[in-house]
Amino acid sequence: xxxxxxxxxxIVVFALAFxxxxxFHDTANSIATSVSTRALTPRRAIxxxxxxxxxxxxxxxxxxxxxxxxxVDPFALENGPVIILAALTSxxxxxxxxxxxxxxxxSSHALIGSIAGAAISAxxxxxxxxxxxxxxxxxxxxxxxxxxxxxxxxMTIFRIIFKNANLYSTTRGFRLFQIVTASxxxxxxxxxxxxxxxxxxxxxxxxxxxxxxxxIPEWVRISAATAMGLGTAVGGWKIIKTxxxxxxxxRPINGAAADLSSALIIFSATTFHLPVSTTHVxxxxxMGVGAAQRVKGxxxxxxxxxxxxxxxxxxxxxxxxxxxxxxxxLFF
Numbered sequence: 493x494x495x496x497x498x499x500x501x502x503i504v505v506f507a508l509a510f511x512x513x514x515x516f517h518d519t520a521n522s523i524a525t526s527v528s529t530r531a532l533t534p535r536r537a538i539x540x541x542x543x544x545x546x547x548x549x550x551x552x553x554x555x556x557x558x559x560x561x562x563x564v565d566p567f568a569l570e571n572g573p574v575i576i577l578a579a580l581t582s583x584x585x586x587x588x589x590x591x592x593x594x595x596x597x598x599s600s601h602a603l604i605g606s607i608a609g610a611a612i613s614a615x616x617x618x619x620x621x622x623x624x625x626x627x628x629x630x631x632x633x634x635x636x637x638x639x640x641x642x643x644x645x646x647m648t649i650f651r652i653i654f655k656n657a658n659l660y661s662t663t664r665g666f667r668l669f670q671i672v673t674a675s676x677x678x679x680x681x682x683x684x685x686x687x688x689x690x691x692x693x694x695x696x697x698x699x700x701x702x703x704x705x706x707x708i709p710e711w712v713r714i715s716a717a718t719a720m721g722l723g724t725a726v727g728g729w730k731i732i733k734t735x736x737x738x739x740x741x742x743r744p745i746n747g748a749a750a751d752l753s754s755a756l757i758i759f760s761a762t763t764f765h766l767p768v769s770t771t772h773v774x775x776x777x778x779m780g781v782g783a784a785q786r787v788k789g790x791x792x793x794x795x796x797x798x799x800x801x802x803x804x805x806x807x808x809x810x811x812x813x814x815x816x817x818x819x820x821x822l823f824f
Contacts, residue, residue, distance in 0.1 A: 497700070499577055499824060500573055503576050503692070504696070504715075506581065507689045510580055510583055510599075511686060511689035512719045512726075513584060513587050513599075514685055514720065515721065515726070524774075525674070526670045528747065529747045531674070532671060539725070540674060540675055540678065541678040541724050542724040543678075543721070544678035545717075545724045546717050546721035548682020549686030549717035550713060552687065554764075555683075555766065555767050556690035558628065559604075559690075559692060560691040560692075562624025562625065564619055566694075569615075569699050572700070573824075577824075578814075578819075579611075582813035586606075586805065586809045586812065587602055595801050597805050600632060600768065601632060601802065602806075604628060608810055609813035610813040610814060612814060613815075613817040614817055631766035635757055635769070639753060639772070640779055640780040642757060643776065643778065643779070644781070646752055647745075647746065648784045650745055654745070666744035666748045673752050676752070676755045677755045677774070680754075680758040680759045682720060682721075683759065683762040684761060684768060685770055689720070694709070694712060697709070746778075746781050749781045750780075751774075753780065753781070754777040757773050
């Protein structure tokens with residue numbers, strides 16, 4: 493069998509595995525707050541998240557096209573299949589390591605850092621599409637700060653509106669509202685995160701000579717959406733525990749504000765075809781909501797640990813991918 497075909501098939505399998513792992517790694521993003529406030533039982537929350545992730549993944553392709561063409565030019569990528577395989581292997585490894593330790597790291601940072609690291613290892617720094625790559629980095633860096641600010645503002649508005657409301661009825665109402673916000677959050681997660689596997693598969697098809705445009709094939713969209721939905725159904729309980737309880741004590745009004753804030757940021761990024769880290773956005777939204785209520789109520793020690801993981805993910809995944817490319821290049 494043709495080696496390029498073998499590598500392309502491997503990349504498709506690995507990309508769908510990445511999407512599956514991304515699903516259970518990032519399940520916490522959309523359901524952690526609703527589970528911690530008991531707005532939804534874990535089983536119902538996961539079923540809801542899996543369904544909405546699947547629907548969201550089928551709705552858009554703009555982020556997938558950004559991944560396909562804005563980090564490196566897939567049409568000019570020599571030894572492209574090996575580069576992409578090394579990048580995927582690196583991203584999957586980092587996701588599994590952080591999942592095992594319950595650290596809400598970014599699958600997006602891991603994948604983008606890995607693509608850049610493998611490409612640089614193969615062809616030097618000149619291979620990067622710097623305008624597109626910097627645009628992606630800006631999106632990844634600024635979105636958590638926007639989520640923090642929006643979370644603060646939304647929670648402040650909620651506090652003003654419901655200042656004199658009955659506590660019992662407000663709590664009950666926001667538990668019901670959280671079903672809506674959790675659904676919205678899961679949907680937006682699908683519109684952004686599932687696109688990344690679609691983009692990497694399309695990049696591999698182009699590099700292998702099996703696809704001539706950056707348009708996302710229909711079978712790629714359906715496969716990635718299915719993998720994301722199934723992965724979400726498996727769940728990521730360690731990360732749910734971190735996001736849903738260790739950052740701050742979450743009540744229904746807090747959870748609804750955090751879900752709504754993060755969904756707004758993620759969907760805005762999807763509209764502009766920009767990949768963001770859903771993990772970063774939801775964690776930052778929770779911090780913003782907590783700060784609006786009581787700054788000391790946020791467990792900033794846990795927050796610092798999360799931020800540290802954000803910072804190190806991209807360079808570490810790039811180094812792992814660069815190393816793996818050199819190893820894979822000996823065999824393929």
